[in-house]
Amino acid sequence: TSGSSKSRGALIVLEGLDRSGKTSQSSSLLKYLERLGHSAELWRFPDRSSNVGQMISSYLSNKSQLDDHTIHLLFSANRWERRSLMETKLKTGTTLIVDRYSYSGVAFSSAKGFGVEWCKAPEIGLLAPDLVLYLDIQPEQAAGRGGYGSERYEQLEFQRKVAQCYQDLYDASWKIIDACQPMEDIEKQLQNIVLDCVTTCQKGKPLSNLWS
Ligand code: FDM
Numbered sequence: 001t002s003g004s005s006k007s008r009g010a011l012i013v014l015e016g017l018d019r020s021g022k023t024s025q026s027s028s029l030l031k032y033l034e035r036l037g038h039s040a041e042l043w044r045f046p047d048r049s050s051n052v053g054q055m056i057s058s059y060l061s062n063k064s065q066l067d068d069h070t071i072h073l074l075f076s077a078n079r080w081e082r083r084s085l086m087e088t089k090l091k092t093g094t095t096l097i098v099d100r101y102s103y104s105g106v107a108f109s110s111a112k113g114f115g116v117e118w119c120k121a122p123e124i125g126l127l128a129p130d131l132v133l134y135l136d137i138q139p140e141q142a143a144g145r146g147g148y149g150s151e152r153y154e155q156l157e158f159q160r161k162v163a164q165c166y167q168d169l170y171d172a173s174w175k176i177i178d179a180c181q182p183m184e185d186i187e188k189q190l191q192n193i194v195l196d197c198v199t200t201c202q203k204g205k206p207l208s209n210l211w212s
Contacts, residue, residue, distance in 0.1 A: 007202035009039065009095035011086070011127055012194055015103045015166065016135035017159050019142040020179045025135065025190055026099045032191050033095060038198060041089065044099035045079055052078045060151045072109040076122035079105070086127055090207060095198055102126060102210055103169055108153060111161035116168065120211050128208045131197040133190060134170070135179040139163050 012029070014022040026042055033040040048057040056074055058064040066074070079102065089096060102123040109119045139159040148154040153162070170176070175193050177186055 007093055007204075008207065009090045009093050010130045010194075010198045010201040011090055011096050011098065011207075012131045012133065012197060013098045013101040013103070013129040014133050014135065015100060015107075016179060017137055017139060017142045017163055017166075018154055019145045019147060020135040020137045021183070021186065022099050022135055024183070025133075025186060026097050028187050029097050029190055029194055032187075033097075033194070033198070036195075038095055039093055040095040040097060042097050042099070043082070043086075045082075045101055045104065046075060047078055047082060050078065050081055052081060060153070062150070062152055068109070068112050068114070072105065072114070072119065073122055075105045075109075076102075079123070079126055083126055087207070090127070095201075097194075098129070101129060103132065103166070106169060107162050107165040110165045110168075111158060116165075124209070124211050126210045128210045128212060130201055130205065131193065132174045133193065134166065134174050134176045135186075136176050137179040141180060 014026050016022050023044075026044070030040055030042045046056045046060075047053045052074055055064070055066075056071070056078060059066050059071055059074075086096065102120075105123060106116060106119040110116050139156055139162075142159065143156045148156075153159070177189055179186065
């Protein structure tokens, strides 16, 4: 029941191409859950605050070069270094809204030509999300929104490959949201899906690990 100290939080992941609206929708979801009185936090990967995160950040802003395998494993390590805190938060009842997770890891690296199985391997044993929300937008439309910055992956040609790789990762459990609807419509859809998931987790759905 709500308010029970034993009920756990939900692990909710937002995925999508750059400029799909993940970041705005994540903050909007956080406010929504807080308004309802839920304990919730907004997380994002890469988490640039750690030492590993700073290496990733410097790579993304083209200030350093790294071998493609190496950066893939750093992204994964950046999730591993948060795994135990993530589990503690969830078990003590905090819902986590996470802007990008292992699916970004696999989609962006397999877009470079790595095999999906190789990309997934270092993610095995991380916590599995209770919900994956995919903000669906065509790469051309995302590019048309402007604001592709100067970061390494923010190029139409590469985003097209990433879109394809995301499609190869979808399964029936993902909620695919049309990211080109008016913002308020997207918000409403996400709120309903998320509330449902939070309730299911409160009722005792067990936590599980990737990659299943
Ligand atoms: N990215 C993100 C990856 O390549 N692998 C990962 O595991 C993650 C989490 O990093 F282009 C890419 C996706 C994006 C870039 O993401 C930084 P943000 O959301 O723009 O910070």
